[in-house]
Amino acid sequence: MIFGADDSGREPATRLAQASWVLHEWACQPFFSLVVIFLFAPYFVGQLAADPVSGQPLWAYAHALAGLAIMVLGPVTGAIADAGGARKPWILACTLVAGLGCCALWLAVPGASPLAVLAAVATATVAIECLFVFANAMLPSIASRARIGLLSGAGVAMGQLAGIIALAAVVAGAGRVEAGRLAGPVSGLWLVVFMLPLLFFAPDRPAGGLARVEALRAGIGRLVTSLAGLRRGDSVTVFLVARLLFHAGLNIVYLFGGILAAAVFSWGARELVVFGVLSTLLAAMGAATGGFADRHLGARTTLVAALVLAALAFIAMLSCERNRALLVPLPVPADAGLLATAAERVFLGAAAVFGFAAGAAMAASRALFARIAPADQLAGFFGLYAFSAHATAFVGPLVVGLATTASASQKLGLLVAVPLLLGGTLLLARVVEPDGDGVPRRIAIA
Numbered sequence: 001m002i003f004g005a006d007d008s009g010r011e012p013a014t015r016l017a018q019a020s021w022v023l024h025e026w027a028c029q030p031f032f033s034l035v036v037i038f039l040f041a042p043y044f045v046g047q048l049a050a051d052p053v054s055g056q057p058l059w060a061y062a063h064a065l066a067g068l069a070i071m072v073l074g075p076v077t078g079a080i081a082d083a084g085g086a087r088k089p090w091i092l093a094c095t096l097v098a099g100l101g102c103c104a105l106w107l108a109v110p111g112a113s114p115l116a117v118l119a120a121v122a123t124a125t126v127a128i129e130c131l132f133v134f135a136n137a138m139l140p141s142i143a144s145r146a147r148i149g150l151l152s153g154a155g156v157a158m159g160q161l162a163g164i165i166a167l168a169a170v171v172a173g174a175g176r177v178e179a180g181r182l183a184g185p186v187s188g189l190w191l192v193v194f195m196l197p198l199l200f201f202a203p204d205r206p207a208g209g210l211a212r213v214e215a216l217r218a219g220i221g222r223l224v225t226s227l228a229g230l231r232r233g234d235s236v237t238v239f240l241v242a243r244l245l246f247h248a249g250l251n252i253v254y255l256f257g258g259i260l261a262a263a264v265f266s267w268g269a270r271e272l273v274v275f276g277v278l279s280t281l282l283a284a285m286g287a288a289t290g291g292f293a294d295r296h297l298g299a300r301t302t303l304v305a306a307l308v309l310a311a312l313a314f315i316a317m318l319s320c321e322r323n324r325a326l327l328v329p330l331p332v333p334a335d336a337g338l339l340a341t342a343a344e345r346v347f348l349g350a351a352a353v354f355g356f357a358a359g360a361a362m363a364a365s366r367a368l369f370a371r372i373a374p375a376d377q378l379a380g381f382f383g384l385y386a387f388s389a390h391a392t393a394f395v396g397p398l399v400v401g402l403a404t405t406a407s408a409s410q411k412l413g414l415l416v417a418v419p420l421l422l423g424g425t426l427l428l429a430r431v432v433e434p435d436g437d438g439v440p441r442r443i444a445i446a
Contacts, residue, residue, distance in 0.1 A: 013142035013203055018151055020197040021142055024135045025159030027095075027194035028128050031102060033163030034170060034183035035121065037254050038276035039269070040105065042262040043180025048114050052263050056256065056410055060401030062118035063255055066125040067394030077130055087134040088204045091195070094134070098127035099192045105184025120184075128191070135198065136382045140370050142202060148370055149299060153291015153363035160284030160359060166190060167276045171269065179269045235372050238430045240384060243365060246307050246424025248396040250358050252417040253314050255397060256410075257351065263410055264320060265344055274339060275348060279355035286359030291367075293360070299368035300433045304425055306361035311421040313354035318411055320347040371434050396420065 011018070034040060041059060049055025077090060101124030108117045143151045170182050261267050261275055286306070293302040319325055323332050325346035332341050339345060366385075373381040396416065404413035 020201040022155045025155035026162040029159030030166035031187040039183040057401035060397035064398040066122040094131035099188040102188025149294035149367035152367040156287030157284040163280040242424040242427035249417040249420030282352040283355035283359035286356035287363045290360030290363040299364045303364035307425040310357035316350035
């Protein structure tokens with residue numbers, strides 16, 4: 001069965017298999033929490049680059065190149081998996097490549113080549129994003145339509161909780177080593193260990209029996225068919241364009257949130273860990289809330305509400321300075337301790353709200369797409385799902401890098417995230433979401 005429970009009401013896979021699928025988010029998220037967002041990114045900009053204004057464009061360009069690679073590889077590898085059948089061999093290969101790239105960051109000491117360090121980060125990023133293509137394509141084959149949103153939300157929530165635990169583990173070991181350097185090997189080893197349940201216990205489709213060259217040809221043929229199907233302007237097409245915009249906005253905040261906090265408030269490892277733990281905890285709560293809201297309101301309505309909230313929260317974050325927040329002057333204590341200023345607390349609160357909204361948006365986005373995509377071409381279409389994100393995820397960091405260089409201002413380079421979030425939200429008005437029985441429904445945006 002491709003999608004849904006059988007006539008007896010049973011799920012298409014066991015609870016152990018479903019729990020194993022959820023754990024793949026637990027395995028992957030520490031890379032994003034430790035390396036991409038909270039610890040290694042500020043470490044790179046502050047310790048490995050010449051200065052923050054030049055370091056932010058370097059970080060942006062590395063992720064732009066990674067996004068370009070995923071834009072090409074995601075749809076092709078997903079289409080090949082549809083043609084060849086089994087997805088676990090691809091997941092295993094992506095896991096090993098990403099783990100090696102993460103562990104290589106232990107060598108990122110001051111004086112190391114920034115380009116070599118960024119190459120390791122980009123390699124790990126591409127491998128993990130390709131891993132998500134195959135893991136996402138497995139979801140409808142192990143969960144009924146009624147549980148798919150719940151499992152999607154649970155997966156994102158578990159991933160965010162893993163990020164919190166991994167942050168705590170790095171801080172515990174940072175007394176003797178730099179937290180930034182430790183972030184790489186911790187996330188790499190975590191990924192390899194916690195991907196094992198999915199590889200052992202989740203059911204996979206049997207191999208299609210095609211030779212590698214034949215699978216490649218068949219996969220590319222499926223990709224061409226999938227792309228041709230997007231010309232009709234249906235809900236899948238509109239959703240992919242909308243996700244291309246709003247995911248780019250979310251991605252910019254994730255990539256540069258920690259860098260922004262460190263630059264505005266001169267935060268060190270302790271402050272960044274508090275920032276990371278609180279934001280990640282709220283993202284986990286948001287993902288779980290989004291999963292439950294999906295069952296009552298639908299994935300589309302949940303997604304729209306989450307994106308509007310995320311845009312407002314990021315505007316609040318950008319308004320913060322050491323002595324100002326939300327355009328209001330604030331006092332700065334002469335002997336400020338850990339997060340002692342009012343502006344820091346406003347920034348932290350706004351970041352927590354953004355994390356909550358982003359967690360809900362991630363869960364609702366995946367659940368919505370799994371419902372509207374063709375059930376017999378899920379890996380190929382989830383490749384397009386990755387494509388829609390990383391086409392603009394390539395452009396977004398590139399624009400951030402160029403704007404930062406041209407304006408010599410970190411904040412002006414980040415403003416592009418707001419119109420991306422709101423533009424994607426407006427496009428979702430044209431997406432028709434099936435109800436629990438597969439009947440299309442359109443819900444007006446309030």
